[in-house]
Amino acid sequence: MAESLLSFTDRGIYCAAGDFFIDPWRPVDRALITHGHADHSRPGMGRYLATDAAAPVMRHRLGDIAIDTIAFGERRQINDVTVSFHPAGHVPGSAQIRVEHRGEVWVVSGDYKTTPDGLSEPFEPVRCHAFISECTFGLPVFKWAPEDDVRAELNDWWRRNAADGKTSIIGAYALGKAQRLLTSVDPGIGPILTHGAVENTNAVMRHQGIALPDTLRVTPDMDPKAQKGALVVAPPSALGTPWARRFGPSSTAFASGWMAMRGVRRRRAADRGFVISDHADWPGLNAAIAETGAERIFVTHGYTSIFRRWLESQGYDAAIVETEYEGESLDAAEPEDAA
Amino acid sequence: MKRFAALFTALDQTTKTNAKVDALAAYFTAAPEDDKLWTIALLSGRRPKRTVVATRLREWAADRAGLPLWLFEECYPIVGDLAETMALILPDATRDSDRSLTHWIGEIRALARLDDPEKRARILDAWDQLPKIERFVFNKLITGGFRMGVSQKLMTRALSRATGIDEPDLAHRLMGDWQPDSTSFESLILTHDPEADLSKPYPFYLAYQLDGGPATLDAPPGNWAAERKWDGIRGQLILRGGNHYLWSRGEELMTDRFPELARLIDHVPPGTVLDGEVLAWKDGAPLPFNALQKRIGRKTVPKALLRDAPVILYAYDLLEWDGQDIRARPFDDRRALLEDVASGVPDDMPLRLSPLVSFDDWDRLAAIRDGSREHMSEGIMLKRRDSPYRDGRKRGDWWKWKVDPLTIDAVMIYAQQGHGRRANLFTDFTFAVWDEDQLVPFTKAYSGLTDAEFRIITAWVRKNTLERYGPVRQVTPQHVFEIAFEGIQESPRHKSGVALRFPRMSRWRHDKPLSEANTLADLKDMLAAYG
Numbered sequence: 044m045a046e047s048l049l050s051f052t053d054r055g056i057y058c059a060a061g062d063f064f065i066d067p068w069r070p071v072d073r074a075l076i077t078h079g080h081a082d083h084s085r086p087g088m089g090r091y092l093a094t095d096a097a098a099p100v101m102r103h104r105l106g107d108i109a110i111d112t113i114a115f116g117e118r119r120q121i122n123d124v125t126v127s128f129h130p131a132g133h134v135p136g137s138a139q140i141r142v143e144h145r146g147e148v149w150v151v152s153g154d155y156k157t158t159p160d161g162l163s164e165p166f167e168p169v170r171c172h173a174f175i176s177e178c179t180f181g182l183p184v185f186k187w188a189p190e191d192d193v194r195a196e197l198n199d200w201w202r203r204n205a206a207d208g209k210t211s212i213i214g215a216y217a218l219g220k221a222q223r224l225l226t227s228v229d230p231g232i233g234p235i236l237t238h239g240a241v242e243n244t245n246a247v248m249r250h251q252g253i254a255l256p257d258t259l260r261v262t263p264d265m266d267p268k269a270q271k272g273a274l275v276v277a278p279p280s281a282l283g284t285p286w287a288r289r290f291g292p293s294s295t296a297f298a299s300g301w302m303a304m305r306g307v308r309r310r311r312a313a314d315r316g317f318v319i320s321d322h323a324d325w326p327g328l329n330a331a332i333a334e335t336g337a338e339r340i341f342v343t344h345g346y347t348s349i350f351r352r353w354l355e356s357q358g359y360d361a362a363i364v365e366t367e368y369e370g371e372s373l374d375a376a377e378p379e380d381a382a
Numbered sequence: 383m384k385r386f387a388a389l390f391t392a393l394d395q396t397t398k399t400n401a402k403v404d405a406l407a408a409y410f411t412a413a414p415e416d417d418k419l420w421t422i423a424l425l426s427g428r429r430p431k432r433t434v435v436a437t438r439l440r441e442w443a444a445d446r447a448g449l450p451l452w453l454f455e456e457c458y459p460i461v462g463d464l465a466e467t468m469a470l471i472l473p474d475a476t477r478d479s480d481r482s483l484t485h486w487i488g489e490i491r492a493l494a495r496l497d498d499p500e501k502r503a504r505i506l507d508a509w510d511q512l513p514k515i516e517r518f519v520f521n522k523l524i525t526g527g528f529r530m531g532v533s534q535k536l537m538t539r540a541l542s543r544a545t546g547i548d549e550p551d552l553a554h555r556l557m558g559d560w561q562p563d564s565t566s567f568e569s570l571i572l573t574h575d576p577e578a579d580l581s582k583p584y585p586f587y588l589a590y591q592l593d594g595g596p597a598t599l600d601a602p603p604g605n606w607a608a609e610r611k612w613d614g615i616r617g618q619l620i621l622r623g624g625n626h627y628l629w630s631r632g633e634e635l636m637t638d639r640f641p642e643l644a645r646l647i648d649h650v651p652p653g654t655v656l657d658g659e660v661l662a663w664k665d666g667a668p669l670p671f672n673a674l675q676k677r678i679g680r681k682t683v684p685k686a687l688l689r690d691a692p693v694i695l696y697a698y699d700l701l702e703w704d705g706q707d708i709r710a711r712p713f714d715d716r717r718a719l720l721e722d723v724a725s726g727v728p729d730d731m732p733l734r735l736s737p738l739v740s741f742d743d744w745d746r747l748a749a750i751r752d753g754s755r756e757h758m759s760e761g762i763m764l765k766r767r768d769s770p771y772r773d774g775r776k777r778g779d780w781w782k783w784k785v786d787p788l789t790i791d792a793v794m795i796y797a798q799q800g801h802g803r804r805a806n807l808f809t810d811f812t813f814a815v816w817d818e819d820q821l822v823p824f825t826k827a828y829s830g831l832t833d834a835e836f837r838i839i840t841a842w843v844r845k846n847t848l849e850r851y852g853p854v855r856q857v858t859p860q861h862v863f864e865i866a867f868e869g870i871q872e873s874p875r876h877k878s879g880v881a882l883r884f885p886r887m888s889r890w891r892h893d894k895p896l897s898e899a900n901t902l903a904d905l906k907d908m909l910a911a912y913g
Contacts, residue, residue, distance in 0.1 A: 183449055184457050184470035303470065305394070306462050307805055309531070310833075312397050348850070349456045356450065367845065372806070 048124075048142060048149050049175070051341075051364045056151055056175065060144045061124035063092075065151045068367040075126065077153025078137035079104060079218060082369045092119075094128050096164070096251065097136030100218060103247045115164065131155040132166030133321050134219030135253055141169050149173045150335060154370065156320070157327035160190065162223050162253070168334035175341045176332060179322045179370030180300050181350035187300070187324045193317060194227045200296065200315055205233050205272030210290040214279035214313070215298045217241045219321050221276050222248060222255060224298060227319075230256040234270050237261065238277035238286070267291070282313065300324070300371055322371050332359070344368040385413055386421065386483040387516040393530050402532055406540030416484040419567040424528050425537040426556055427633065432526050433493040434501055436464060439525065442502050443468040446509065459853075462801035465521030472509055472517065479511040490524050535774050545571060550585075553773045558582035559635060580622040583629040584655065584701050584709065585773035589763060589780035596744045596764060596783065607713060607767050608739040608747055610759040611782055612696055613671050614661035615678070619695050620702075621647060621654045628660070628695075636660075638681060640693050642732050649727045653705030656720070657771075658697035658736065668696075668758045671883070672871060694732040697724065698763075701771055709771040713779075716771065754785045755912060760868070761785045787866035787884075788908060790900045791891055793821055794861045797843045798854050800828070807836045808843040808855075811887075813865055815878070817902040824878035824905060827865055830887035862899050864889040870909050878902060880909050 050057050055067025055074075063073040070087035077083050077093075079100040084093075091110040093101055098112045113119055115138065118127045123145075128138035133154040140151045150171040159165040187193075204211040215221045217240040225235065225245070235258045237245060242260040249255055261267065261275070267290045281287055282295055295313040300320025302308050308316035323331060332340060332354070340361045342350050347363045354361035392405035410418055423429070444454040449471060461467040489508065493501050505524070512520050522528045538556065542549045552571070559581050560570055592598070599606070617636065620627040626647055628636045637643075640660060650656075662673035673691040677683065700720040701709050708716060717738070724735045739762070741747040751762045761784035769779035792813035800809035810828050814821035831839070839861070849856040866888035873881035 182457050182460065183447065183453060184461055184467060186470070301806060304461055304805055305466055306801070308394075310804060314396050314398075346460075348852075349453070353453060365847075369844075 048144050048147050048173070049151070051366075055366075056364075058124060058142055058144075061121040061126070061142065063121055064088075065140055065142075066153060066368070073121075075140050076101065077131065077140060077151065078134055080134070080154065080216075082367065083153055092126075094136045094138050097138065099247045099251045100136065100244065103243065129169050130164035130167045132157060132159065132163050135163050135222070135248060137163060137219075139167075139169055141171065147172055149175070150337075151175045152177065152331075154179070154321065154368075155323055155331065157323050157331050158187065158190065160223050160321070162226050163219070163321075166331070168331060170336045172337055173339040173341065174332060174335045174337040175343060175364070176328065177322065177368065177370060178328055178342045178345035178347060178350040180320065180324050181328055181342070181346040181353075183325045185300060185303055185320075185324045186326060187318060187320060190227075193319055197224070197227060197298075197317055197319075198229045198232065200294070200317075201228060201232050201274050204294045208271070208292065210267070210270075210273050210275060210293040211296070212275040212277065212282060212287055212290060212293050213296045213298055213317075214277060214282045215241075215319075216321075217278050218244050220298055220319065221245075221278075222253070223319070223321070224276055225255050225258065228256075228274060233272035233274060234259060236267070236270060236273050236275045238275070238281050240278050240281075241276050261286075320371055344370045383483055383486055383512065383516045383519065384480050385409070386417065387519050389421075390519055390530060391515055393532055399536065402536055403540045403543065406532065406537060407543040410541055410544035414482060414484070415567045416562075417482055419562050419565070419570065420483055420487055422537065422541065422556065422567075422571075423562045424523075425530065425532055426534050428561060429526055429528055430487050430491050430523060431494070432524075433490055434505065434524060436525060438498060438501070439468065439505070439521075440464070442505060443472060443509075446506060447471040447473060459801045460799075460805050462805060465525045466518055468521050469514060469518035475510050475513050475517065477511040478513065486520055487523060490520075541571070547571070550773050553585045554582075557585055557633065558629075580625065581620060581627040581635070583618045583620060583627070583633070584707070584771075586616065586618065586631050586657070587772045587780060588631075588775040589782040590775065590777050592764065592781040592783040596747060596781075599764070599781070601766065603741065603743055603747070605767055606764045607717065608741060608750075609698055609736050609763045609765070610739060610754065610757055611761045611763045611784065612659040612661055612668065612736065613758065613760050614659040614668070614674055614696065617658060617660040617695060618701070619643060619646070619656045619658070619697075621650050621652055621656075622705075623652060639677060639683065641683060642688065642692060643695060645731060646695075646727070646733055649731055650723060650733070651704070653702060654723060655700070655702035656695060656697045656723075656733075657699035657701055658695045660693050661696050662691040663694040663696075663732075663734075664692065670758065670871075671869070692732070694734050696734050696736045698736040699771060711770065712768045713765050713771075714767045751783060751785060787868055787888070788870065788912065789864050789866045789888060790815065790904065790908070791862050791894060791898065792824070792865050793859045793896060793899045794857065794863060795821055795823060795859055796854050797839075797857050804836070806840075808840045809836055811863075813863065814859075815900050815902050815905055821859055822878050822902055824876065824880060824902075825865060825867075825882050825885045827863075827885045827887050830866070831890065835890060859896060862891040862894040862896060863887045864891055870905070870913050872909060872913055878905065880905055880913075 046059055054069040054071055056065040063075055064071045065075045066077055066083040067074050068085055072089040074088035075092045079097050084101050086105050091108055095112045095114055098110055113128055115128055115130055118125050125143045127141045131137040131139045131153055133156050142149045148171040150169050154177050155166055157166045201211045215224050221241040237258045237260055245255055296315035297311055297313050298317045298319040302316030303318045338360055340354050340359045341364045343364050343366045351361045351363050389409045393402050440454055444451045458467045538549050538552050542552050558579055616631040618629045630636050662669040677691055700716045703719050727733050739750055754761050764781040766779040792815055794811050795814045796812035797808045798810040800807055812823050812826050814823045843857055846858040847855045865885050867882040867885040869883035871881050
């Protein structure tokens with residue numbers, strides 16, 4: 044049997060015919076990157092290739108790297124294979140990477156979300172023979188409410204806190220989730236303050252032309268109590284620290300798909316948990332996989348063994364692949380959170 | 383149900399005590415009387431009897447959601463709550479309704495008389511008209527367990543605010559053997575008559591853990607009485623009107639489980655309430671907890687067990703004497719009266735006095751405490767001599783000063799994800815000790831690490847998995863943890879031959895290399911010394 048188009052190595056997903064890796068976790072010569080989150084976009088690669096929209100954040104995070112960019116849908120030849128990048132709907136610039144060689148098509152989806160969030164380029168199904176999928180929320184208990192409902196809940200919470208003279212502090216990933224919240228809330232309610240890690244990413248995105256509402260960076264010389272009824276957007280790890288206590292009376296919240304489970308919400312001991320995820324829910328995963336038309340499915344991270352068994356019961360040829368991707372973690376801090 | 387669901391949501395959406403009390407007090411002011419009574423019942427652990435077996439519910443929920451049962455069964459341990467799992471997987475309701483909490487409890491109880499197809503039809507119909515949170519509450523009611531993150535103490539505080547009745551008085555009214563059917567909000571709470579219920583216990587006073595040792599107390603040794611702390615079942619024995627009632631701390635009536643205590647009716651005057659420890663007792667000394675454990679689950683007790691593990695009440699306080707509530711009197715006075723009561727009881731009766739331990743200074747008491755294990759005791763209780771008998775856990779007058787746990791250094795070899803509150807973390811670990819060059823598993827432990835440590839170990843487990851066995855991952859033997867535990871017993875069911883009592887991770891021994899973990903021989907030595 045011929046070697047398969049993509050193989051799974053201890054350095055990452057490898058394409059022998061093109062001699063490149065996709066989202067590798069050890070240094071390699073040539074890396075195609077789905078998106079800028081730290082578990083997919085790591086330092087130390089010889090050359091990087093990513094979408095135009097993903098590149099600015101990668102440069103910001105990884106420093107002076109040799110990066111080439113590609114537009115969504117543009118086809119490029121690498122050795123014997125043709126690659127193209129297609130929107131994954133996860134964060135701005137995030138892509139599924141399509142790899143074609145002698146008529147055989149594989150798609151590496153990275154992290155993805157099938158419902159539009161008003162910020163990321165909407166997910167686009169790509170037909171393929173083999174599909175490599177995450178399944179962070181690959182259980183039928185995860186079903187996201189419509190975006191409008193969640194926005195209304197979020198704004199109600201902020202509005203009520205503002206009326207009670209409380210600051211609203213919400214924990215969200217600095218890249219992606221934070222900006223999605225910014226574009227979801229009603230800036231008419233009050234000022235929006237940001238943690239440095241969030242504001243640095245905001246600056247990068249504004250520079251590349253993404254419209255975000257006005258925000259104010261929290262600095263040591265700011266009088267936080269002068270910002271009446273403010274919404275504070277910070278990485279999850281900043282909640283419950285002295286940094287968060289400077290705002291006086293407050294209500295705290297997390298925005299994460301994990302908030303769908305009451306037990307997790309209670310463990311994090313925040314006042315509110317908003318079920319907002321940048322990953323596909325159960326219906327989203329199933330619809331995305333069906334739309335690829337693929338027969339072979341590889342699941343990388345999340346509830347892999349359960350999801351694999353489910354896929355097999357649905358007639359797919361499914362397998363689990365061990366990777367070092369982390370999906371949506373409420374607990375692991377993004378490296379920049381310390382900033 | 384909307385009002386009750388709103389209360390549930392309000393309680394669930396805050397971690398602040400005051401906000402919870404506010405929400406409850408508002409509910410107790412505004413809700414209909416029968417809903418109030420049911421809410422008090424639910425928050426004090428009284429729930430409607432199960433009328434549908436959980437297995438059927440799972441099948442119907444999975445079926446309604448169009449999922450195979452095995453997939454439902456995989457989700458359940460991850461969510462950690464059956465009612466929540468069902469609420470999450472079911473399709474959205476297509477109708478809306480607003481019937482009272484009492485109505486839905488009535489519906490659930492009415493199911494008892496129906497056969498399975500009829501039960502199924504009623505439940506599907508309910509699911510279809512209850513939106514998410516109400517559906518979850520309904521499922522909680524039907525599956526029996528209901529915890530809303532509100533202690534009985536908080537509920538009592540809120541009820542006190544809504545009714546103007548003192549908290550300790552309310553706490554007493556809420557004790558005992560009432561059910562929502564047998565009473566009303568009016569007669570239970572508002573026009574309470576203590577004579578009406580002879581079995582009604584007093585709220586238990588619970589001790590706080592003394593972490594810094596007695597030198598940190600706010601009064602000198604002479605102000606404190608000391609007793610040994612016993613490892614039995616806390617019990618309140620009530621003798622009133624020619625009957626006796628034995629209550630557990632969890633307000634469970636245990637009278638029939640310990641029939642030998644009935645003999646006390648002839649020797650203790652009616653109008654007496656004793657607080658003490660139920661212990662398995664033989665030849666003038668307590669038996670290991672093991673012996674008592676055999677009696678706990680049994681509603682009727684075979685003769686052989688009565689002979690092998692007879693129990694006594696080891697009394698240490700007197701709450702009612704001569705029909706009078708004497709809880710407000712100082713400890714020393716109550717103790718003197720208790721000794722008086724006990725002196726009238728013959729030696730072969732199942733009542734003994736837990737002796738006071740005399741000491742002049744804290745060093746002496748520390749030395750006595752060091753000998754706890756030899757006396758089958760868990761440590762020392764300290765009680766302020768001039769204090770009343772309070773209700774609930776109140777800091778200041780009763781302290782438990784437990785002996786330091788036993789410890790052993792062990793190697794982590796298996797890890798499993800937690801569930802419920804800890805669903806996305808690895809929190810359940812199996813530990814091993816060395817037997818020559820083999821690692822022999824001997825215990826599991828789930829608690830003791832900080833959230834930050836669980837996060838670190840979770841990331842490590844993901845990168846150091848050697849093998850998967852279903853949800854269990856075998857990991858590279860690398861990390862040594864100090865395991866603390868309260869006791870050790872021989873156990874033929876375990877590969878190591880021992881079973882530990884209350885094992886937990888007391889310290890992550892970053893300083894210890896793998897080779898310096900303890901050995902099976904060390905465990906066997908502990909078994910010989912303390913088993």
